[in-house]
Amino acid sequence: MTDTVVRPKKPAMNKRTPAGGAPTAAHTAAEAHEARIDIPAVTDLLLGTWAATRREAREMIKDPVFWRVEGQPMAEHRERTLSQLRLLAEKGASGRAYPKEYGGQANDGANLAGFEELVLADPSMQIKGGVQWGLFGSAIHQLGTAQHHEAWLRDVMNMDLPGAFAMTEMGHGSDVAALGTTATYDAATEEFVIHTPFRAATKEYLGNAALHGRAATVFAQLITGGVNYGVHCFFVPIRDENGQNLPGITSEDDGVKGGLNGIDNGRLAFDHVRIPRFNLLNRYGDVAADGTYSSDIASPGRRFFTMLGALVQGRVSLDGASTTATALALHIAITYGNQRRQFDSGAGTEEVVLLDYGKHQRRLLPRLAQTYAQFFSHDELLRKFDGVFGGTHDTPAEREDLETLAAALKPLSTWNALDTIQEAREACGGAGFIAENRFTGLRSDLDVYVTFEGDNNVLLQLVGKRLLSDFAKQFKGADAAKLAKFALGQTAGKIFHGAGLRQFGQAVADLGSTARSVELGLRADQQHELLAGRVEQMVSDIAGAVRPASKLPAADAAALFNEHQTELIEAARAHGQLLQWEAFTDGVNAIEDDDTRQVLIWLRDLFGLHLIENHLAWYLINGRLSTQRAAAVSRYIDRLGARLRPHAQDLVDAFGFEPEHVRAPIALGGERERQDEARAYFAARAEAGDAPVSEKSLKKK
């Protein structure tokens, strides 16, 4: 740890000359005599609105007690994670979102920001904390009322009451409305009877269910007076103080998982378990003592989605945690790629630094650009979340936008985490596979992020449906001529304005930098036109294709939608990418320092062009790019890679990770030390004149 390249405080510290010989390319901005980013300023930018809380969390987790122990057996890891949660509670890191009267800060944005950073220490701790305070506790907080807060929130916060969030069942994951568990009201005793009527209704994959949970927030079909009022949430005690199951409760252990083995996931089944009427979390629906059901929300469908929407924070936090974990992987791989040498170039005796290889740049730099985009879009998501949950912008429309935005961004960032962590691991070769270098543990733990808190493909379908319904709204009251024009596909682009989250063409109002990136006619506004135009046309095309469904029998209509399911998901993905691009662009435009802005514009361009390259066939088929322009995209990306290469280290240093967050030996200077030692050895042999000559050189004579 002698050569910590992590987070230089001043630009001057960032000046590095590769030891020995001339480099094959400029490795730093200084060498390239180029614009340089102001690293601390970029760190501030990336840490975003709640930077102070993030710094506080990062400082706290410098303590090794919070670090993942690679290879730790499951039973020990579970106990360690439990003790870490108690420690988080002690340190006041458990409930920044909760009301001040229970020791919280009533600060939703800061709460998630702080939690997201825990992924750097151990994702098991992050997710078990999420189960306890973000799901179990949040269900009480968001779905319950003051009496429930008073009864349980203090104990939830301080870990005296560890709990499980019992929504998913063996038979139903994403389709929550179809859950099998029942909660039948018995007016005679003023109790609900919680019951698992068949094996498939067993609650499944619940953190805290196998061992540590004392209670659970159980989602069940509320039945009273012979009527099923749909899924509601109930507080159900499951274990006594000695950890023994209460009567009627059966728990099972999910055992070893692909990752997150610090969490005791398991199953819960209920055999006519009776709980007091009080235990219905009754913010959105209540049952009177006589069994009469009441709710402020008349529509069963809207009530159901309101309850689910109250739990959106899990998705929001996964978007942030994935982005932070991805940044860590890139920090490690790029730092190593900037030091590790392999093969001489044929041009001399000095071996080439990995990051000088064209392919290596192609592997890592577009993913770096993607990660930067995510930091900006996540901060936007978090601000929207804070506005809605903090009450400053809490309208039904804002809530709906928040849910759509979370559903659009969480899939992209969680998939990108797996993709980028894996590419980073491969870019480090065998060293990347050794657990101490972090990649394999991060990847295993984050694997399930793509299917929990909403399966990514299911979430993207929700976004796609929202895009379709927004599209349909454009036609409300439209006259026949307008519809006819649409049918011809001539004006679809003009009348469609997307998911209502941001008006296309307005977000990028003042770029202030158009002169710099005129190259090849792929400037910011043209990138935006291409990205936004694709979303518009895809949605318009799908809408046209499924329009006959309204006149078909249900089975045929379902089949028609099913034929376009893949395209709908793809349109939603394109929409999410557009939002990321817009957030990145807004963020870049706000930068005052010219040099920093210049470099980040190159990075934003790399992000935008990489998205366009990934869908180049679509642009060609739809006549949005000429073949000449299309062919130029890849060449431009290669040039941007070469241009950004001297800034790569600065850009990952700007993530602001310190050695206690990085921990990977390959990114803490060991590789460079070994190279220096080897070089010194050969130099000494040459000086002493006792180096063997090569057979080849003899043959030449």
Next chain:
Amino acid sequence: MTDTVVRPKKPAMNKRTPAGGAPTAAHTAAEAHEARIDIPAVTDLLLGTWAATRREAREMIKDPVFWRVEGQPMAEHRERTLSQLRLLAEKGASGRAYPKEYGGQANDGANLAGFEELVLADPSMQIKGGVQWGLFGSAIHQLGTAQHHEAWLRDVMNMDLPGAFAMTEMGHGSDVAALGTTATYDAATEEFVIHTPFRAATKEYLGNAALHGRAATVFAQLITGGVNYGVHCFFVPIRDENGQNLPGITSEDDGVKGGLNGIDNGRLAFDHVRIPRFNLLNRYGDVAADGTYSSDIASPGRRFFTMLGALVQGRVSLDGASTTATALALHIAITYGNQRRQFDSGAGTEEVVLLDYGKHQRRLLPRLAQTYAQFFSHDELLRKFDGVFGGTHDTPAEREDLETLAAALKPLSTWNALDTIQEAREACGGAGFIAENRFTGLRSDLDVYVTFEGDNNVLLQLVGKRLLSDFAKQFKGADAAKLAKFALGQTAGKIFHGAGLRQFGQAVADLGSTARSVELGLRADQQHELLAGRVEQMVSDIAGAVRPASKLPAADAAALFNEHQTELIEAARAHGQLLQWEAFTDGVNAIEDDDTRQVLIWLRDLFGLHLIENHLAWYLINGRLSTQRAAAVSRYIDRLGARLRPHAQDLVDAFGFEPEHVRAPIALGGERERQDEARAYFAARAEAGDAPVSEKSLKKK
């Protein structure tokens, strides 16, 4: 395990009617009244040339003693794997490739076929076996001479002499020629002095090095008489009978890895360790008692590559093992996807089977086609390997072709394993993340396959260079007019014939089935033209771009090549995919049963079209496909998916896995049982008349 859908012996057993209600689509070929594959015949086809050995191996590993124990702590897993290797030796599964006089069968093809199947039991066992018998033992066998075989092979085979294969160093992985370890001959004592001159020269990532190895085959720079004759291999004892390091040997433990934790990988360093002259494995280069070096191969470069080439079997076996593991993941995910239901379609009360969703078909069926292609191309690779190493086709040209073929196929199949296992795990949702369902363990273990035994990107570069050199050969003696024509790009396609492995346009001589797949003008011969044409033109384009390099200073020439590194790797990948497509097509054409051939032609078409779709932008930019034709590709893939959907279960049943190979509870009928129970519950409630009515239905009234 009551409803084992695995490997029905007779087609009649394969007839399934989904329990309850009409399915949303035909789930079996019988329901679709379509051609059906002859499952046992397809199993024979996939098991390939050495089917008998594969069946023998699969039978052996039905014994749970060979199975991976999920979550087993590293120390225990290592001991278990060691004991499994002793058991393999006892059962005669350790050395089918070795000479008969040492208890082997001198059967190279059967040897690898048998080893590849071990991946179904535990990849750690497969790879530790590969270290012992395929690397350590093979170095003695292939690089040593009779005296060495006599001295050590028996003990290698029966595990009395566990050993490490000490090639890679901390400072050098893929660049073996640059290794730092030295073996300096001392004529006075007739010994070699093995030495690690600096930390970066420490041998790294060696299986058996941390604990179990008693000796190592060490690659080191052979120095005698003050001349370095390049890298040679030496037999070096490292531990005594009590497991203590011998004098001068330092070993370290790599500790926990991202997978394969049954193998004790570690480091070895040598401090002037003396070994007898005898211990030089001297098949390709020898040192006389007086220190005189001699070799049958005069060129140091060719000698080096001949020695490395003798060890190609590792790459060959990874291609096969990856394919088998991928097939297992698809068997599990498709079986589950054919049973699991989620969300009703809106068309009725019955929920939809996952595999009926268009997106689910898109996720799994092209990957199924890819895996089928790999079975065929792997058998071809294995036959070529057997011909070269068995001596029936052992010429320098055949060896070179074998190495190129292995370098082209191993990257594709190992990457595909990670991609497909992950998609399969996600397609099973949370259940896919539970270790008992196999995906996460397989993925972790196979992760390192993409960077060991040759980093995939480095291997593809080798293939790319071979393609370029083959291309250049076309111009030997070409007149100026021909070169001028080439410069215009007009005849490049006609004069280039690829890597010499197969003549384009001849492999697919008699399709016998053209009438069936005329759809959209994307028949077999057109698929071939598109796939082959892409390889030809990419290589031709790169050759043209780097041609000026020969006249440039070395540094500029290196920079020019570096600019095209990504394209060269992409061309090599396209070449490997073409070879897979050709092997698939040859295999399909050899099928006599019309129905079976028809279904596999659809599957081959799906494979070909999916490759074309993945590179659609290239075909458009290069004028190989019109935009209309290009737009048709994706639609055709969707139609092929729907057409293949009723055959999906048959196609994965044809892998021939039995319950002891599958082991994943979600693929052994549990899901269907639970659904039947839930359905029976609701039916009973309905019959008894005590089911609650829904709030929605009340509101309608």
